[in-house]
Amino acid sequence: MARKKQKKQTHLGANNGPAGKAPSANSVSRSPKSMVIRIGAGEVGPSVSQLVKDVRAMMEPDTASRLKERKANRLRDYLTMAGPLGVSHLMLFSRSDSGNTNMRLAITPRGPTLHFQVEKYSLCKDVRNALKHPKGGGKEYLNPPLLVMNNFTSPPSDSESPNKIPKHLESLTTTVFQSLFPPISPQNTPLPSIRRVMLLNRELQDDGSYILNLRHYAITTKATGLSRPLRRLNAAEKLLNSQKKKGKKGGLPNLGKLEDIADYMVGGADGSGYMTDATSGSEADTDAEVEVVETRAKKILSKRQKDREDGKSKGSGPGVEKRAVKLVELGPRMRLRMTKVEEGVCTGKIMWHEYIHKTKEEVKAMDKAWEKKRQEKEVRKRIQKENVEKKRQAKGLGAKDAEGDDEMDVDEWDSEGLEGDGEMELNEEMEDKGQWEEEEAEIAGG
16 A cells, blocks of 8 residues: 655654754754834834834844734734744834834843934945945845954943943843844854854944944855956856756856957956956955865875875865955944833833933832832732632632633633733833933933
8 A cells, every 4th residue: 555645844743954853942942033023013114114124134034024013013912922932032113203213122021121222224225236246135044144243341441430331231232132143153053054244333432322333244255266267167167067956058158259268268358358367456355365174075086196185285284275255245234322221121120221310329219119019019910810719719610620711811800800900010110110201301302
């Protein structure tokens, strides 16, 4: 009897991973996942909407690239779905009434949240239009980018300015950005998998402001030590081999209109061709050069041939080739100015503010108020839980039915008015933050 065919691409039992192995649960859970969200969809404008799409492409592959926002969606809806989906980071883009574009970077489920004002930004299409030879749309987005951070820790100084950012907040910001992408192991991570780099450069300011410049590049490499005509022949050979593997014809350059091969290698009289190094110079002269181990398969030589080859290549490292590394910008660009840091996900105690500075006595008073509200919140939760248990017992539900009856849990919470208590807790937290918001409005108005 013939065996039943099983679809190996859509079924759960398929081994779709590399070398026929499915990824383990531990490796999947460790990799951070992000959601880039527009807050107030339809009100932010087309430019900010396109910026959100570009940031999603930059955060590939561990991001919700096809996320659809609705006007009715609130932050609480995204936080509810972040846990089941394994989302660890939220990037929230919004636009204020004054026209400023803001970005909030939060770690779920307990925070902290970094608030940034996007002072300047350039979209991917603007970056591509500015480049002579743009790059993109290939296999660069199959792996997460390499994160490079510069000047995140300010040098020690003797001046104690009230506007100066504390050291623990600098280390917190560094940790938050480092957790955006999975860590790279130099021993296990293959070099060809690193195809992009995200650069974060902090501008050190005397006034204590925290400004970050974000850039996104594609990494391209090419072999050095060859003249430009030979490099063009190698490129044509690779193209021909790739076309043969795909079963397609062609791949060779069209030389029908040329009278001599030199017109293709050196360039014709009209200047359209490939000029030699003597006339135009090498493009790789200004690029950084690195030595990497060759990954190409080599022919097994006999002892006599091996001794002959070793004599020829005496003084150079075996299996090492020089490659020129070049960065091509993909976009987007952003200039971020951090305005405040708060605990929790967009609702919590403010740890640092750029414009408003509190004395030690005021900070202690706010800590006492937050602790009092936290205790009151715990008491309300305990009372709510007791009310739900009493109502279940009054209806004769056992412990087993209470655990499996999810719909009854929702009905009980709604019937007891517990949803309103949750809103009351949120309103009290916002009233406590009202002092900060009023002072921000006064500063903006002045």
